[in-house]
Amino acid sequence: MLYDILVSGVAVGSIYSLIAMAFSLIFRSTGYLNIAQGEMVMLGSLVGYTMLVSLGFNYYASLMITMMIAGVLGLLTNQLIFIPIQNRGGHDLHILIASIGLLIMLPQVAGLIWGTKTLSYPNNISQNQLALGDIQISGLNFLIIVIAFIIMIALQCFFRFTRVGQAMRAIADDKVMSQLVGVNIKKYITLIFMVAGGLAGAAGALFGPVYFASYDIGTIGIKGFAAAVVGGFGSVSGGMLGGIMIGLIEGFSGTMISSTYRDMILYGILILVLLIRPTGIFGIKQRRDAA
Structure with a gap:
């Protein structure tokens, strides 16, 4: 039973990791929070x-097509909503309010369609x-777990070994310096929204x-944000590790204590972590130029 909980916790946690990575990508490169990522x-x-x-596609083809469609939706969100708000003098608060609007609107649109x-x-x-061995797992x-880790490892390799990925990392590390050396900030931030959308779709x-x-x-x-x-x-x-931790805490507390108090325990531990280390396990200082 212990192994079942462990594997199940890692599986659910890896889904949270993908969402957390999407949140972190957008925040680190732009400095604002898109809470409609869920x-x-x-x-x-x-x-x-x-x-x-x-439509009858197999699961793997469905996953790939879903990632591409979600990536396009992420791109459109930035191009049609966030960039126009910025161009009209909007700040981080206005972006946040717009994402709250998406948070409310998208479920209703989905309800009408599906x-x-x-x-x-x-x-x-x-x-x-x-x-x-003697252990049976689902x-x-x-x-x-395998699919999620392939996606996460592929993304890390993309950032580390491709020029486009390195440009994205440079923007995340220092937007002003990247612009000074000729990196097209708007172009790569648009790509970041595509990647974040693809992660959420996956x-x-x-x-x-x-x-x-x-x-x-x-x-x-909310779990991905946590x-x-x-x-x-x-x-x-950090988002990768945080997702696995949240999944394991959720799995073990829900099974060994009570599913009724699972979220209370989860967010209690979250608050405790923030009290001990407010920036998180792999926390980085927010850049002054991020806004």
């Missing part, structure tokens, strides 16, 4: 369901039980088989 996860779960059930009923992914995505949880498509798809699951973004804070808001690597 709604992108919700759209990812619904789009993934449509690709898989309505309806308000809970949609269940097919249960044949990965039914096998994997044997590790094939679905193992699949989610999280939604991975969340669906474990739980379900619905217009009102955007609250999962993971980003625990790991160190603005640190992509």
Whole structure:
């Protein structure tokens, strides 16, 4: 049973990690907070369901298409909402208010398109039980862990070994200096929103088989946000670790103590972490030029 909780916690935590990384990417590169990121996860779960059930794609193709669609939605969010607000003299607070508007509006739009009923992914995505010695673990949880870690490792390699990724890192580290050496800030921030949207879409498509798809699951973004804070808001690597920690705490507290008090325990530990280390585990100081 202990191993089941461990694997399940890591599987759910890896989904939180993807969301946390999306939060951190946007915040570190722009300095503002898009709290509607959870709604992108919700759209990812619904789009993934449509690709898989309505259009008949296999799960892996559905995941890839969902990531691409969510990436485009992330790009459009920046191009059609956030950039025009900035161009008209808006500040971080105005961006935050606009993202609150998206937080409220997107579930209603999703409800109109997909309806308000809970949609269940097919249960044949990965039914096998994997044997590790005498230990039996869920094939679905193992699949989610593998896919999520492939995405996270691929993203880290992209940032480290490609010129585009290095330019994105440079913007995150020092936006002013990057601009001085000729980096096109607007172009790369647009790409960052695409990547963040893709991560959220992947999280939604991975969340669906474990739980379900619905217009009102955007609250999962709160767990992703908590993971980003625990790991160190603005640190992509910290978001990865924070998500796993949140998933494990949630799994063990819900099973070994009580599912009734699971969230109370989770956020109590979150507050304790912030009291001990306000910047999070891998916290970085916010740049003065981030705003």
